[in-house]
Amino acid sequence: MKQTAMLAALVAGLIARGVFAQGLVSIDEQIADGGIATQEIGDGLYVFYFASGGNLLVSIGDQGVLIVDDHFTDSVPVYQAKIRELGGGGIDFVVNTHWHYDHTEGNQILGPQGAWMVSQANSRDMMTKANIINVVVRPNVNQAAYDTVALPVATFNDAMQLHFNGERIDLLHFGPAHTTGDAAVILRGHNVVHLGDVFNTSGFPFIDADNGGDIDGVIRFCEAVLLEINQDTVVVPGHGRVAGYAELRDYVAMLTTVRDRVAALIAEGATLDEVLAARTTAEWEDSLGDPIRLIDRAYASLSR
Ligand SMILES: [Zn+2]
Numbered sequence: 001m002k003q004t005a006m007l008a009a010l011v012a013g014l015i016a017r018g019v020f021a022q023g024l025v026s027i028d029e030q031i032a033d034g035g036i037a038t039q040e041i042g043d044g045l046y047v048f049y050f051a052s053g054g055n056l057l058v059s060i061g062d063q064g065v066l067i068v069d070d071h072f073t074d075s076v077p078v079y080q081a082k083i084r085e086l087g088g089g090g091i092d093f094v095v096n097t098h099w100h101y102d103h104t105e106g107n108q109i110l111g112p113q114g115a116w117m118v119s120q121a122n123s124r125d126m127m128t129k130a131n132i133i134n135v136v137v138r139p140n141v142n143q144a145a146y147d148t149v150a151l152p153v154a155t156f157n158d159a160m161q162l163h164f165n166g167e168r169i170d171l172l173h174f175g176p177a178h179t180t181g182d183a184a185v186i187l188r189g190h191n192v193v194h195l196g197d198v199f200n201t202s203g204f205p206f207i208d209a210d211n212g213g214d215i216d217g218v219i220r221f222c223e224a225v226l227l228e229i230n231q232d233t234v235v236v237p238g239h240g241r242v243a244g245y246a247e248l249r250d251y252v253a254m255l256t257t258v259r260d261r262v263a264a265l266i267a268e269g270a271t272l273d274e275v276l277a278a279r280t281t282a283e284w285e286d287s288l289g290d291p292i293r294l295i296d297r298a299y300a301s302l303s304r
Contacts, residue, residue: 027241036078038086041234041242042190044165046086048079053202053239054102057194059187060088061165068095068185068194069238070106091115093164095171096152097196097238098179099126100133100208101143107150118162120173121155123181126211134210136293156183172228177221178205178238180212184225193229194236198222199248201240204281204294205255209301215259216301222252254284258291262298272299 027049030037037049048056050071056079057068065088070076080091096104096119104127107117119127128151133141154160162169167189173182178197185194197206198221207213226249229235235243261280270278272295281291 036075036082038082039242041192041236042187045187045190045192047236047242048082049241050075052102055194055236055238055240057185057187057192057236058083058086058088059165060086063165064092065089066093066095066162066164066169067091068236069097069103069196070094070110071102072105073109076106076109093118093162095119095162095169095183095185095194096123097185097194097198098182099123099131099143100179100197101141103196103238104146104150107146107152111147111150116154117150117152118154118156118160118171119152120171120181120183121157123179123183124152124155126179126181127151131211133208134297135206136296137290170228172225174221174224175217176212176214177207177217178213179208182221184221184228186228190234191230191232192234192236193225195222195225195238195248197238198225199235199237199243199251201237201243201247203240203289204284204291206293207297207301209297209304213297214301215255215298219252219255219259222248222255226252258294259298259302262295263302266299266302272296275299 027037027039031049031051035051039047041047044059044061046058048058054069054071059066065083091110094110094115094117096117111117127146129145131143135141156171158173160171167187170186172184182196182198198218207215207218229245231245233245235248258280262275265275265278276295
């Protein structure tokens with residue numbers, strides 16, 4: 001009996017320290033199991049992963065709960081329960097990294113519940129109207145206009161600071177990139193940045209070229225972020241697992257090479273099919289998969 005009690009205490013301790021969440025049960029297994037996985041990346045700071053991507057960054061502390069991005073409406077009660085399990089209460093602030101539905105749809109639940117949403121000004125403008133997103137590999141996504149209660153109440157153009165749960169949070173915008181309204185969200189105390197869909201570790205990135213997204217802008221945006229962070233910064237992508245400074249630097253190098261190859265082919269008069277056939281992404285396809293979305297949207301971006 002005594003051994004059983006000791007074992008129970010040990011297990012409870014491991015659960016409390018997040019060992020099960022981070023080590024013994026993999027993130028993939030957690031996602032397969034419940035559709036959501038959590039990874040503690042700092043004191044009171046978590047990444048929430050979903051099968052469909054759209055990673056949340058969650059700060060739980062003395063002043064309350066701040067999340068970066070808020071996924072789909074269906075996910076809201078699921079991650080609210082997870083936040084309560086981790087000792088948090090209601091969600092006070094939501095930072096939207098950009099306006100796309102898989103990063104902002106939760107606004108429609110959280111806004112009416114009293115959360116304050118913050119975004120770059122162009123992203124709020126996009127949320128006020130209906131938009132069509134050409135995602136290349138699936139039918140176009142029609143994103144409806146949001147009601148006022150689901151819109152950001154505070155916006156910024158180039159930079160804004162929040163001060164919450166004991167740290168400064170810098171919201172920075174470096175021009176059109178994945179969309180025209182991307183924000184890099186840097187939690188200075190934790191040395192963590194959430195880059196939304198400007199950065200992707202699950203495959204080649206998507207660029208919303210029909211709505212002003214720009215491959216040169218993605219490269220410039222990431223280069224500007226590299227100057228703001230350091231070798232120890234944890235870099236959270238919009239989709240895929242967390243990474244670091246070196247992975248972001250390598251991503252910039254990859255995109256620069258692909259961009260230069262595609263631009264050279266366009267200058268020679270190549271059609272999109274000819275660019276696709278030229279295998280400009282060959283050396284990264286083993287790790288990143290099918291490049292058709294990136295090449296299609298890079299072609300559109302560079303042909304303007
Ligand atoms: Zn996006």
